[in-house]
Amino acid sequence: MGDQVEDQRSAGSANSTPSSGSAITYRADMRLTAEQAESSERHFRHQEHNPFGESGPFSHLTRLAVPYAAAARGFRFNAHGQLIDGLLSAQVYVDSLTGVSGKNLPQDPIVADVVTSGWIEFRAGKETYEVKPGQICIRDTKASWQFSCAPATNVHVIAVPRHLVLPHVRSGKQSGRSCVSDIAAPEVRFLLNYLEAVKSSSRELETSVTARQMARDACASLLSSIFSDRPGVVLDDDPGAIVTAAKYAIEQHLESADLSPAMVARHVGVSLRTLHRSFSTGDDSVMAFVRSRRLQKAHDELVDPDSAAGIAGIAARWGFSDTSHFIRRFKSAYGATPAAYVRDRRAADGGCDQNRDVQ
Numbered sequence: 001m002g003d004q005v006e007d008q009r010s011a012g013s014a015n016s017t018p019s020s021g022s023a024i025t026y027r028a029d030m031r032l033t034a035e036q037a038e039s040s041e042r043h044f045r046h047q048e049h050n051p052f053g054e055s056g057p058f059s060h061l062t063r064l065a066v067p068y069a070a071a072a073r074g075f076r077f078n079a080h081g082q083l084i085d086g087l088l089s090a091q092v093y094v095d096s097l098t099g100v101s102g103k104n105l106p107q108d109p110i111v112a113d114v115v116t117s118g119w120i121e122f123r124a125g126k127e128t129y130e131v132k133p134g135q136i137c138i139r140d141t142k143a144s145w146q147f148s149c150a151p152a153t154n155v156h157v158i159a160v161p162r163h164l165v166l167p168h169v170r171s172g173k174q175s176g177r178s179c180v181s182d183i184a185a186p187e188v189r190f191l192l193n194y195l196e197a198v199k200s201s202s203r204e205l206e207t208s209v210t211a212r213q214m215a216r217d218a219c220a221s222l223l224s225s226i227f228s229d230r231p232g233v234v235l236d237d238d239p240g241a242i243v244t245a246a247k248y249a250i251e252q253h254l255e256s257a258d259l260s261p262a263m264v265a266r267h268v269g270v271s272l273r274t275l276h277r278s279f280s281t282g283d284d285s286v287m288a289f290v291r292s293r294r295l296q297k298a299h300d301e302l303v304d305p306d307s308a309a310g311i312a313g314i315a316a317r318w319g320f321s322d323t324s325h326f327i328r329r330f331k332s333a334y335g336a337t338p339a340a341y342v343r344d345r346r347a348a349d350g351g352c353d354q355n356r357d358v359q
Contacts, residue, residue, distance in 0.1 A: 010335055024206050026057070026083035026090055037071035040064070051077065057088040057159055060108045060141045063100045070096035070151060079157070084205060087216040088159040088309070089195045096151040102141035110165040111157065112138045114183060114192070118153025122146070122178060129180050132198070136188050138227045139178035158195065164220035167228065179227060187226045190245060190268055194222055197248035197298060239278035242270055246278070254297060255317060261286040285322070294318040295329055302338055303345055311338050 028051035036043050044052055044064040052058045058079075066075045081090030086109075101122070102108050114136045122129045123135060123146045131137040142162060149155075164248055181188055192355070198205070198215045205211050218240065253259045260287040264286060265275040279286050298318040303308050309317070315326035317350055330338050 023082060024082055024202055026079065026081055026088065028056070028058075028077070028079040028090075030078075032066065032075040034072050034074045037066040037073075037075045038068070040066040040071070051079065057083055057086075057090075057109075059112070060103060060159075061099050061101055062103060065098050066150075067096050067098055073151070077325070081157075082202070082205075084198075085212050085216050086161045086164075087219055088157060089198070089219075090157050092155050092157050094149055094153050094155070096149065098146075098148045100144050101139070101147050103145055103146040104142060106139040107116075108162060109159040110138065110162050110220075110223060110227065111141055111159045112136055112191075112226075114156040114158070115122070116154045116156065118150035118155075120147060120149045120153060120155065126166060127178070129178060131180060134183055136183055136226070137178060137180045138223065140227075143178075145178065154352070156192075158191075158219070158223065160220045161225055163219060165224045181226060185226070186270065187222070190242075190270060191219070191222045191226065193245040193249060193268055194219065197244045200248060218244075239281050242268065242274065242278040243282060246275060246286070247289065250286075250293065254290070254294055255319070257319065259290060290319075290322055291329070294320070295333055298326065298330070299334065302342060314338075 004335045007333045030051055032040060032043055041064065044050065050056075052061050052064060058235055075095045075097070077092070077094050077097075079090045079092045081088065083090075088109075101111070113131060113133045115133050119133075120131045120137070122139065124143060129137055139160065161193070180240070183189070183192070198219070201211070205215060246264050248257065249264050253263065253267075256263075259274060262272055265272045268275065270278075275286060279289070284292065295318070298314050298320070301314050301317075303307060311326070315323050318326075320326035320329065323333070327337050330336075330341070334341055336344065
């Protein structure tokens with residue numbers, strides 16, 4: 001937590017800042033002194049730019065209060081992440097807090113909390129869920145859930161408009177319900193990997209309404225696969241989201257000698273067959289995409305004036321079996337051998353980088 005947190009703000013401040021239009025970047029920060037925390041209900045209701053206000057992504061949280069025993073330490077809430085046409089994916093730090101999640105309204109969202117430290121307890125009637133680190137709790141906030149959380153709890157909050165999720169859920173019994181799962185479950189790993197891929201695509205999302213709608217709708221579909229009583233069905237039905245998450249996993253492991261379709265499938269949380277079937281809808285196979293990205297990385301390093309690596313070293317780093325194999329691939333893609341390509345670029349640049357040996 002703590003990425004670019006606005007520490008300069010005075011105690012008792014509140015700030016909630018989505019960007020203009022269909023916001024991509026979302027930040028919220030709220031702090032109460034010990035004295036203010038003792039009357040926290042009033043501050044949660046009335047502070048300007050309150051992150052829990054009626055128009056914000058946390059508006060489903062009501063009757064908020066800092067427990068009396070924790071008030072002496074003050075209170076802090078910080079969230080940073082993405083808000084995409086109603087889809088929230090944010091890393092949240094929150095001190096000890098109680099309240100109600102859900103207003104029994106049709107527009108209340110489906111919310112997933114992935115706890116990384118501390119804990120959150122949800123209660124509704126006879127049902128009680130304590131969500132611990134390494135677990136995810138998904139709940140329909142149309143039902144009201146009392147909750148409490150430990151001091152210094154860190155949680156990844158994912159909130160999706162309810163009307164986008166429930167049509168994908170295979171059983172109407174889940175309406176108004178909650179479920180808890182381990183984050184090691186394939187469906188959960190896939191969802192989290194997909195959200196990381198969305199996060200890395202901020203530039204495309206900022207400029208394309210279609211891209212934002214695709215990101216939001218795919219996330220709703222994936223979230224429903226965990227919430228459904230038939231997990232995995234919706235997951236396999238969205239090849240575009242699978243390819244997006246797979247490409248993100250590939251980018252993270254391009255230098256690994258173990259990179260393979262089986263490794264990618266494990267990271268994404270789908271079967272090897274599903275992975276290959278998803279890629280078959282596009283222009284590249286899994287390994288064709290890997291080879292293309294490795295060749296691009298090798299090219300970028302080769303022409304980087306700050307790199308001292310030779311052709312053999314670059315070929316080895318980017319997973320080519322030998323130098324001659326790399327040279328053949330490079331010439332096929334760029335029309336010249338690596339050495340000739342660099343010489344031509346040097347000549348075009350006026351003879352810069354003459355001292356670098358690329359043999």
